[in-house]
Amino acid sequence: MEKFQNMGLSESTLHAISNKGYNEPTAIQEMVIPFLLSGESNVIGQAQTGTGKTAAFGIPMIEKLKEKAGYVQALVLTPTRELAVQVCEELDSLKGNKKLKVISIYGGVSISEQIRALKKHVDIVVGTPGRIIDHLNRGTLDISNIEYLIIDEADEMLDMGFIEDVEFIISKTNEKKKVLMFSATIPARIISLAKKYMGKFEIISTIKDSKEDLTVKKARQIYFKIQEIDKINLLIRLIDLDDDFYALVFTNTKVQSEEVANRLIENGYEAEVLNGDVSQYQRERILNKFKDKKTKILIATDVAARGIDIDNLKYVINYSLPQNPENYIHRIGRTARAGNEGTAITFVTPREFRKFLFIKNSVGSDIKEAKIPNISDIINSKIDRIKGDIVASSSENVEKIYKLLAQRILEESEEDPETIISSILKYFLKDTLNTKKYEEIRKVERNTTFKNTRLFVALGNSDNISPKKLAEFIEKETGISKKNIRNIQVLEKFSFVSVPFEESQVILETFKRKSKGRKPLVAEAKNQGK
Known part of the structure; x- marks a missing residue:
């Protein structure tokens, strides 16, 4: 407790911290709490999920807020209902004896009860953007005098399409408030939002090497090359290989989440599904069962899984390949938390291999290929x-x-x-x-007929491109070292380069994404053998 005591916190807050069992502040708490207590500028806080971000902003905010103010002093925006409830409970436990009223408001439940609660001199409101806007439009919530606006899990908020909602909510606040954003990643959209609404701000990050730390270095990360049709058979083998299997399995669509859950149930496994069609009541029931390990397999889509916070989750399985590197980071960030070990597993089909290599290169993680468990391995494991x-x-x-x-x-x-x-x-x-x-699983052979891949680049002498400039350009755009870019041939209007197979796939996927629907600047050369 010595570090907390040295921050100059009140006895009430220190007592609350002690009751929660906090002995030492986490890295983000140690950096953010003194900064916010000093009343400095607005903050973007960057740290992994599960590192105590709520206490990082909650402790100094509670210290600064007044008792019996008679108006809403702080608004915390969260992307999901579950996170709103979680943050509300955490803030309520941190306020100690200080007379501050904290409530959570979100969709899927009675709005009339929330209206009644808001009439009782609330100090801190934690809520999801949609329901916050509903109350603003009804006139049942006034945030014009707030002293703090906190946007939690800001990157997820933007990924879920809440940017316009957030901007509308900001427009209903005053200019003197402190704005705090907390996020696992800081994409350009967050910086753009900060510049527009935060004025002077500081970025406080506990991530020294964002690529390594964001992908949760403690998590063991592996992938399997697998045909789409064999994914369910591989999942069944993995389940049977570990008697203590406890996993969150991600799919990209609602339909697929239901298909996977149904196939598992047909094979005698107890599994639950979490997607956008699940009601709030069912969602809470399913999550409670999963947290209590009454159900050990949860199949979920990305949006439905927002806000799931479980410290001892053993596996995260990307049954469907994530859409982008940030999505991969968010998914696997749910395992190997709070000092626990965990494994992130990704299923990769031949068609997805290029996209997977792009993700692997972007997050900078050592994701190792794993051998599909043999039937004999599973039987021997069961026998033991x-x-x-x-x-x-x-x-x-x-x-x-x-x-x-x-x-x-x-x-x-x-x-x-x-x-x-x-x-x-x-x-x-x-x-x-x-x-x-157990059904047989087809062996996947990756097409690597050519050790190196010849690439066509739509830049040439007429674009003032030299071999050196071209190698440097590709390295800058893709992160692939120019040492891997060889046999460079620059012609008048286009060029050719040779790159090792895996690196070539990263280059192709990178330029495909940058093209935004137009013809990519880089493509595979038509005559690879020449």
Whole structure:
């Protein structure tokens, strides 16, 4: 507690921090709390999800707010209902004995109850943009006098298309307020928003090397090359390989999330699905079951999974490849949290390999290819677990009735003891060790006929391009070292370069994304063998 005490916090806040079991501030808390207490400029705080960002802005904000102000003093915007509830509960626990009223407002529940709550001299409102706007339009929420506007998970807020809503909400506030944005990533859109509405601001980041830290260095990251049709069979093998399988499985569409969940249920697994068609009541029920490990497999779309916060999640599985590097970061950031170990697994089809390499290069992570588990590996793993459980449960204190039953079986059976035990195991285990349960998975061969890939570049001598300038240009645009760009041939209106296969796929995907629907500047040369 010494570092918290040295920040000059009140006894009430220190007591609340102590009650929550906080001994030392996290990196983002240690940097942000003193800065905000000093009353300095607005802040963009960058840190990984699950590193105590709520306390980082909540503690100094609570210290600064007045008791019995009679108006809303702070507004916290969150992208999801779950995060709104979570942040509200965290702030309520941090205020200690200070007389501040904190409420959360979000869609999917009765608005009349929220209206009644807002009439009772609320100090801090935590909510989602849609429901906040609803109350503003009804005149049931007044944020014209707020002293703090906090935009939590700002990158996710923008990804979900809330930018216009956020701007509308900002327009209903005053110019003197402090604006704080917290985010795992800081894309250009956030900087643009900050320049427009924050005036003078500081970026406080705990991420020294954004590429390495953002992808959660503690998480083991692997990928499997797999045909689309075989993904469900691979998922089943992974589930059966680990007796303590506990995973959040991401798909890109609602339809696919339901298909995957249904296939698992058909195969005897208990799985839940979370997508945009799930009601708020069902959503809370599903999440509570998942957090309590009553359900260990949750299939979810990205939007539906926003705000899911589980510290001991063992696996995050990208059943569908993420749309972009930021999406990948957000997904895998849900495992290996709070000091726990975790594994991020990505399924990659042949058609997606170029896109996957682009993501891999962008996030700067060492994502290793993994071998698909053999059926024999899974059966042997099950045998070891069963054997271990039986040996561990063997005891001299077995009740006499079971010993009597065993004696009678041995006396009455003509088979040897080994056959008898085998028959008993088969009777109780049923199809647990049946290899026919597992379908064969097709081997994926990547087309690497040519060790190097020849690329066509629509720049030449007429564009004042030299071999050196071209290599430097490609390196700057893609992050691929110019050392990998060889056999450069610059002609009048176009050029050719040779690049190793994997690097070529990153270059092609990068320029495809930059083209925004137009013809990319770089493409594969037509005659690769020449």
